Amino acid sequence: QVQLVQSGAEVKKPGASVKVSCKVSGYTLTELSMHWVRQAPGKGLEWMGGFDPEDGETIYAQKFQGRVTMTEDTSTDTAYMELSSLRSEDTAVYYCATYYRYYFDYWGQGTLVTVSS
Amino acid sequence: QSALTQPRSVSGSPGQSVTISCTGTSSDVGGYNYVSWYQQHPGKAPKLMIYDVSKRPSGVPDRFSGSKSGNTASLTISGLQAEDEADYYCCSYPVFGGGTKLTVL
Numbered sequence: 001q002v003q004l005v006q007s008g009a010e011v012k013k014p015g016a017s018v019k020v021s022c023k024v025s026g027y028t029l030t031e032l033s034m035h036w037v038r039q040a041p042g043k044g045l046e047w048m049g050g051f052d053p054e055d056g057e058t059i060y061a062q063k064f065q066g067r068v069t070m071t072e073d074t075s076t077d078t079a080y081m082e083l084s085s086l087r088s089e090d091t092a093v094y095y096c097a098t099y100y101r102y103y104f105d106y107w108g109q110g111t112l113v114t115v116s117s
Numbered sequence: 118q119s120a121l122t123q124p125r126s127v128s129g130s131p132g133q134s135v136t137i138s139c140t141g142t143s144s145d146v147g148g149y150n151y152v153s154w155y156q157q158h159p160g161k162a163p164k165l166m167i168y169d170v171s172k173r174p175s176g177v178p179d180r181f182s183g184s185k186s187g188n189t190a191s192l193t194i195s196g197l198q199a200e201d202e203a204d205y206y207c208c209s210y211p212v213f214g215g216g217t218k219l220t221v222l
Contacts, residue, residue: 045163
């Protein structure tokens with residue numbers, strides 16, 4: 001059984017960056033394809049990007065291209081999502097989720113990122 | 118890619134059946150058998166309920182079923198229970214629907 005445990009809530013000022021972590025247990029990160037999905041307050045789910053096992057590359061939603069970086073530390077089985085140039089519209093809960101053949105089967109508990117001056 | 122279209126809300130009484138629709142285009146829902154559905158209770162992470170249009174992960178009650186016709190996918194919940202009250206999202210990777218709030222009356 002895969003378990004994903006994310007880092008705690010963050011408060012950032014506009015223009016800053018945030019880095020959210022997602023620790024994997026039950027499997028190794030190399031056995032999984034990790035993606036990130038966010039949810040603004042009272043809004044729906046929005047896919048940000050993740051590792052595409054078919055291409056062997058990390059892909060990003062066009063909306064976040066140039067502002068988001070997703071990395072992995074396989075020595076600690078931890079995935080990271082860094083979002084830069086934060087603005088108020090980036091206030092959201094950020095989820096890591098494992099991807100398998102076009103669906104997301106396991107989800108982290110979410111990390112609230114608040115962007116406020 | 119535009120978000121998939123779902124009704125904002127649906128409701129039903131305990132024991133009844135409800136169906137939530139998810140409409141896309143021939144480029145997403147209609148073009149592939151890869152629609153998935155997620156249940157989300159307030160303050161909780163989404164949970165996979167249906168994948169590949171109609172398959173249920175282990176542990177999901179068989180009261181939950183999925184189907185697709187043309188560019189519209191559907192999630193049907195039969196024998197409604199109080200704990201089914203939640204938000205439901207469809208997904209045709211990587212696009213999600215806007216979500217549907219299910220109220221159990």
